[in-house]
Amino acid sequence: MRCVGLEFEEQINRLLAGMTRxxxxxxxxxxxxxxxxxxxxxxxxEIGSLLNFCGSTLVSDIQKAIMHSxxxxxxxxxxxxxxxxxxxxxxxxxESCSFDLPLIEETAAIAAREASADGVNMIFAPMVDIARDxxxxxxxxxxxxxxxxxxxxAAARVRGxxxxxxxxxxxxxxxxxxxxGYSAAEGGRDYDYTEISEQTLREVYLPPxxxxxxxxxxxxMSSFNDVSGHPASLSHHLLExxxxxxxxxxxxxxxxxxxxxxxxxxGVAADDKDAVxxxxxxxxxxxMNSGIYDLYAEQLVQEGAISEERLDEAVRRILRVxxxxxxxxxxxxxxxxxxxxxxxxxxxxxARQMARESIVLLKNDGxxxxxxxxxxxxxxxxxxxxxxxxxxxxxxxxxxxxxxVTPLAGIRSRVSPDTQVEYYIGSGILDGSEEEAEKAVxxxxxxxxxxxVLGEACWMSGENNSRAHLGIPPAQQRLLRRVCAVNPxxxxxxxxxxxxxxxxxxxxxxAILESWQLGDTxxxxxxxxxxxxxxxxxxxTITFPRCEGQIPLYYNRRTSGRPExxxxxxxxxxxxxxxxxxxxxxxxxxxxxSADADRLAAExxxxxxxxxTNDSAVAGEETVQLYIRDETASITRPARELKGFQKLLLxxxxxxxxxxxxxxxxxxxxxxxxxxxxxxxxxxxxxxxDSTCEDGVRLLLTEPVQLKPPAAGKDANA
Ligand code: GLC
Numbered sequence: 001m002r003c004v005g006l007e008f009e010e011q012i013n014r015l016l017a018g019m020t021r022x023x024x025x026x027x028x029x030x031x032x033x034x035x036x037x038x039x040x041x042x043x044x045x046e047i048g049s050l051l052n053f054c055g056s057t058l059v060s061d062i063q064k065a066i067m068h069s070x071x072x073x074x075x076x077x078x079x080x081x082x083x084x085x086x087x088x089x090x091x092x093x094x095e096s097c098s099f100d101l102p103l104i105e106e107t108a109a110i111a112a113r114e115a116s117a118d119g120v121n122m123i124f125a126p127m128v129d130i131a132r133d134x135x136x137x138x139x140x141x142x143x144x145x146x147x148x149x150x151x152x153x154a155a156a157r158v159r160g161x162x163x164x165x166x167x168x169x170x171x172x173x174x175x176x177x178x179x180x181g182y183s184a185a186e187g188g189r190d191y192d193y194t195e196i197s198e199q200t201l202r203e204v205y206l207p208p209x210x211x212x213x214x215x216x217x218x219x220x221m222s223s224f225n226d227v228s229g230h231p232a233s234l235s236h237h238l239l240e241x242x243x244x245x246x247x248x249x250x251x252x253x254x255x256x257x258x259x260x261x262x263x264x265x266x267g268v269a270a271d272d273k274d275a276v277x278x279x280x281x282x283x284x285x286x287x288m289n290s291g292i293y294d295l296y297a298e299q300l301v302q303e304g305a306i307s308e309e310r311l312d313e314a315v316r317r318i319l320r321v322x323x324x325x326x327x328x329x330x331x332x333x334x335x336x337x338x339x340x341x342x343x344x345x346x347x348x349x350x351a352r353q354m355a356r357e358s359i360v361l362l363k364n365d366g367x368x369x370x371x372x373x374x375x376x377x378x379x380x381x382x383x384x385x386x387x388x389x390x391x392x393x394x395x396x397x398x399x400x401x402x403x404x405v406t407p408l409a410g411i412r413s414r415v416s417p418d419t420q421v422e423y424y425i426g427s428g429i430l431d432g433s434e435e436e437a438e439k440a441v442x443x444x445x446x447x448x449x450x451x452x453v454l455g456e457a458c459w460m461s462g463e464n465n466s467r468a469h470l471g472i473p474p475a476q477q478r479l480l481r482r483v484c485a486v487n488p489x490x491x492x493x494x495x496x497x498x499x500x501x502x503x504x505x506x507x508x509x510x511a512i513l514e515s516w517q518l519g520d521t522x523x524x525x526x527x528x529x530x531x532x533x534x535x536x537x538x539x540x541t542i543t544f545p546r547c548e549g550q551i552p553l554y555y556n557r558r559t560s561g562r563p564e565x566x567x568x569x570x571x572x573x574x575x576x577x578x579x580x581x582x583x584x585x586x587x588x589x590x591x592x593x594s595a596d597a598d599r600l601a602a603e604x605x606x607x608x609x610x611x612x613t614n615d616s617a618v619a620g621e622e623t624v625q626l627y628i629r630d631e632t633a634s635i636t637r638p639a640r641e642l643k644g645f646q647k648l649l650l651x652x653x654x655x656x657x658x659x660x661x662x663x664x665x666x667x668x669x670x671x672x673x674x675x676x677x678x679x680x681x682x683x684x685x686x687x688x689x690d691s692t693c694e695d696g697v698r699l700l701l702t703e704p705v706q707l708k709p710p711a712a713g714k715d716a717n718a
Contacts, residue, residue: 001162003173003218004251005324012319015073016312022046023071025297027315028280030078030254032289034062041294045071048318049122049254049286051078054398056333059119063331073319074327076219076286078122078175078254080395081161082141083107085114086342087520088392088399089351090358091461091497092127092157094516096143097538097582098357099623099647101156107354108160110347112172117338118398121170121325124221124254126157128176128208131542132554135188137465140394140497140517142183144541145554145579147204148642151211158215164325170333171325173218178256179243180232181205182223188551190464194225199635201227202670206247213249218321221254222284224262231266233259234275239283246711252285252317261290272296277305285314343403348520355518355525360538361583362502363512369491370532370585371449373416379447380408381426381440381483382454382476384495390429393497393517394462403520407453407493410523414531422447427479429457437479445486451530452480453493458517461497470501470548477504484508493526499544499577506576514538532585537621537647539582539690543575555579555691556638563639580642580690586620586650589613593687595662595697602664602705608697609659610687614650623647624658627691628667629684635672640686658687664705674710 016024026046031038034053041047042065050062054077063074083089089107098104112123127141130150143153154176164171181201184194196205209220220243222233232238233255243249260279263269269278273296279287280297287293300306322328361369371378384390388404405413412421426432426440444450454476459465471477472494481504484490491511494500505512513536518525528534545553549568553575560566566573591611600606612622626644630637643666646658662685667678680703686696 001164002216003162003321003324004216005320006250008320008323011323012316015319016315019071021298021301021311024311024315025293026071027073027318028286028297029294030286030288031291042066043069045069045073047075048073049076049078051288052080054079054115054118054120056118056335056338060332060334063119074322074331076122076322077120078124079115079120079397080125081111081115081120081123081397082125082127082395083111083393084351084397084399084519085111085118086398087114087347087351088396088403090355090518091140091393091516092142093140093144093497093542094358094518095354096149096153096541097360098354099539099645100357101152103354103357104153105156105160106350108157109163110350112161112163113166114342114347116170116172117333117341119170119333120172121327122173122175122219123161124175124177125161126154126174126176126212127178128154128212129178129183130204130208131183132552133183133185133188134470134499134542134545135466135468135548135551136183136185136190137461137467137498138183138190138463139542140461145543146541146556146642147207149541151207154208155211155215158212158217162216162218170327170331173321173325174212175219175221175254176209176212176217177221178223179209179220179253180223180238181227182225185225188466190466191224194227196227199670199672206242210247213247218251218324219254220249220251221256222259224256224259226266231259231263231268233284234263234268234278234282236282242711244283250317251321252314253283254286255279255284255288257288258290260284260287261292273300276300280306280314281310285317351519352521352525355521356528356534358516358518358538359525359529359536360514360540361536362514362577363506363509364583365510368489368511369530371491371530373414373419373531375415375419376448377420377422377446378411378415379422379424379443379450380411381424381444381450381452381479383425383428384455385453386423390458390495391517391522392519393458396458399520405521405523407523407526410527411451411530414527427475430473430475432475432479437482440479441482441486444483447487448489450483450487450490451493452483452490453495454480455494455496455500458497468548470499472500472505480505480509491530499542501545501547502576503546535585535618535620536582537584537623539580539623540577541579543579544577546576547571550575556641558636559639578691580625584620584622586614586618587616588622588650588689589615590688590695593695593697595685595699598698599700599702600662600664602703606662606699607659608662608685608687609657611655611657612648612650613655614652617652619649619651621647621649622689624687625690625693626660627686627693630667630669631682631684633669633679633681637669640691642691660687662699664701665707667701668705668707675706676708678705680704
């Protein structure tokens with residue numbers, strides 16, 4: 001559903017004609033609290049939106065109040081529904097590892113439906129920042145490092161959030177964020193400077209926004225960061241030339257928290273008033289919470305520093321969304337509706353399925369997993385094993401930790417009655433008592449098997465939670481080594497919001513599960529995988545480095561002119577676990593990759609296929625991945641790029657053929673002249689189980705194919 005209503009221009013013009021300048025400015029004003037002052041703005045009809053508070057009765061009352069004001073325009077009510085509203089889903093990075101786009105769309109739709117029942121109509125999601133630096137805490141909120149896959153996930157989440165397939169409560173607009181390049185923060189330090197070339201902007205950071213806008217996103221949120229000298233929320237080039245003219249976005253830009261005012265700190269605005277002038281003239285419509293638009297915009301229009309036309313255009317963009325959402329007709333909801341929708345059984349079951357599919361099996365020496373439910377004496381160790389709050393991860397919205405099934409609870413409910421489960425905290429997240437650790441080590445020594453749940457607290461990832469050291473925190477690490485010294489049968493379950501450096505663990509621990517932060521059904525989904533009721537199928541969407549010194553490290557890198565010489569004196573250059581990696585309880589065997597032709601014409605297509613066999617007695621799902629490499633082009637190109645995937649369910653000893661249709665569009669890239677085009681020449685096409693696959697075919701594209709002309713203003717002859 002599109003949430004930008006161009007068909008309402010008549011009604012919008014009539015509204016604009018009747019509004020005072022002050023009322024128009026009010027539409028650009030958004031506050032994150034609701035006190036006497038904001039109440040007074042509602043009564044005067046001089047505010048356009050509120051954020052981060054909701055509740056069916058409160059919101060309905062406020063909407064009623066503004067509809068009785070002299071300027072009856074309903075409010076946008078925004079909230080950070082990042083991975084679930086009342087039902088807690090896995091963090092978005094975890095969900096992305098499912099490679100299950102329909103399910104990713106479904107969890108977004110459920111979150112939006114639950115949020116709308118509480119009066120929310122603008123959801124500050126999906127976060128679509130392509131993230132290549134795990135020091136940056138917000139990798140937890142996105143879909144990993146790949147622009148192609150990140151674009152598919154962005155579109156799926158927008159479709160889900162804006163499904164709006166219900167009539168009895170306000171509809172919802174998505175708000176893809178953070179435009180743009182926020183994840184490229186130097187050093188992984190949140191909010192820090194980003195150096196992004198126009199080429200990288202179009203190859204890496206723009207595609208998910210383009211996909212989100214094409215999926216109908218009604219609003220976009222601009223970001224805090226300085227993009228090579230241009231703070232995103234105050235950049236006419238980024239907001240008008242690129243976002244609007246190039247990507248065709250017609251809705252309003254919601255600026256991230258007070259980011260226009262931060263133009264003063266960036267040093268591009270002399271003071272708050274100057275920041276307002278720049279922000280509004282740059283195309284930043286809604287000022288989130290700073291109040292400076294409220295203070296200065298009207299005066300700037302009177303002084304002519306902001307034109308009446310620009311003000312009208314800004315209001316028009318906002319009203320398009322309000323009309324598209326049907327807010328003028330329906331902006332009320334009730335506690336009964338919310339109670340009927342929130343955490344209904346089908347929502348919780350969907351959460352469990354998504355949690356199962358988010359888990360990535362990183363190591364399983366000696367097929368130690370799955371465990372027998374008759375496990376004799378099972379020691380479960382680690383503070384996180386019984387921490388409900390940490391399983392919810394960052395941005396917990398209106399989820400409640402009381403609803404979370406912890407790993408310990410999940411294990412206890414799954415083992416057979418004669419299995420003895422002993423729990424030892426052993427160590428906190430960052431520190432631990434020697435006495436607790438001693439008890440845990442003794443318990444481990446007595447156990448048949450040990451399950452250790454280690455990793456990060458929920459507050460160690462997410463906004464402004466960058467880490468320079470990415471190992472399991474030292475107190476937990478020491479405990480892990482002591483336990484491994486007394487018992488060889490250790491399963492490490494990771495609960496974390498970002499890739500961690502796990503070289504010691506990879507060498508010394510026989511089984512490792514990446515479970516991320518799985519939300520409400522954490523323990524049940526984990527038990528499903530631990531005891532074989534679900535065969536893990538997750539695949540990594542972000543690279544796990546061996547150490548911080550390798551960062552930035554991502555799979556779709558350029559080769560350089562001396563690839564054979566690239567090295568560290570003190571570390572390997574390869575990651576510990578590459579993009580696309582994940583194991584299974586099944587054993588998948590790939591046949592040779594073949595193609596039905598070795599040439600591709602402009603209007604043509606080539607079928608590239610590979611047979612995959614499940615050479616085991618366990619049904620399982622394999623995500624067959626297709627990568628391409630452009631051997632010779634007018635600019636350097638990544639060593640490989642994901643261009644397709646198929647998640648196949650294979651029964652024991654079953655073989656299936658994965659067939660991919662390769663077209664020139666899949667071979668296109670943004671040229672230096674800004675054209676999206678495929679250049680004639682040879683391409684390698686690989687198919688396999690992760691981004692390191694080597695088996696493939698060679699295709700010749702016989703002629704150039706242009707898909708998109710250069711962006712307005714780009715020199716077509718560059
Ligand atoms: C925060 C975040 C943004 C969020 C907004 C509203 O600073 O950067 O993702 O949507 O403020 O809470």
